[in-house]
Amino acid sequence: MTTITSARRMPPARGGVAGSVRDSLVVARRNLIRMTRIPEVILFGLFQPIMFVVLFSYVFGGSLTVGGTTDPSVYRNFLMAGIFAQTVTFATAGAGAGIADDMHKGLVDRFRSLPMARGAVLTGRTLADLVQTALTVVVLAIVAVLVGWRIHEGVGKMFAAFGLLLLLGYAFSWIGALIGLSVRTPEAATSGGLIWLFPVTFISNAFVDSSRMPGWLQPIAEWNPFSATVQASRELFGNPGVSASTAWPMEHPVWASLIWSALIIAVFRTLAVRKYRRAAG
Secondary structure (H helix, E strand, O other), X not given: OHHHHHHHOOOOOOOOHHHHHHHHHHHHHHHHHHXXXXXXXXXXXXXXXXXXXXXXXXXXXXOOOEOOEOOHHHHHHHHHHHHHHHHHHHHHHHHHXXXXXXXXXXXXXXXXXXXXXXXXXXXXXXXXXXXXXXXXXXXXXXXXXHOOOOOOOOHHHHHHHHHHHHHHHHHHHHHHHHHHHHOOOHHHHHHHHHHOHHHHHHOOOOOOOHHHOOOOOHHHHHOOHHHHHHHHHHHHHOOOOOOOOOOHHHHOHHHHHHHHHHHHHHHHHHHHHHHHHHHHO
């Protein structure tokens, strides 16, 4: 009995921040290499946001009022901050499905047998997803320019806006990680990762001005972390449609976006690593 128990016991993890960072980067590299060997996943990840840009730009453009005008070009510039935010957050489903797939195939059990930092498997996965999301955003920005999107506040603020967007996507990927650890199959992780994202992204200022929503719904949209990042991006890009709401996140969207993202990372990373350790016990 003693021999069996000791064989199942996990090896001690390498301590220290440096060891944890090194292990996380190794896992991230492994996931990036894996992504390059499945190019259809990357291609499908690119096609979806591009379709959203084209459909929303030319189907809804001209039918919605932004800043007192129905000019389609104004709506396209209004729209892009919301599409960028939707793209980085929808990557959450992929993060959850990837972790669930690793669990389902027993790959995570192999990692558990190694003397590595316990949170490295999850951190590495989320970092790899962040890199893939950043590449998607670059392609999406090129498409946005082709359909008429422009920035008006300089390159520095543009990079700041993209930084906030990617930070939000990274924060949400930890929610996806927790979902992936909590379900039994990748299919369930994909469904679970999307079902809550739709209300988060649509009950927001991403596609319509939140002031046009019913009175009881406006505070929900204005205090939505997603809305804060969209508002901050519009301000930094210099795009039309910045909400005139007196809600604190709408008046201080950059700070609100940073605080929300940091809070989500702190809470859900803690829960995900704890869930991983329990599963590894």
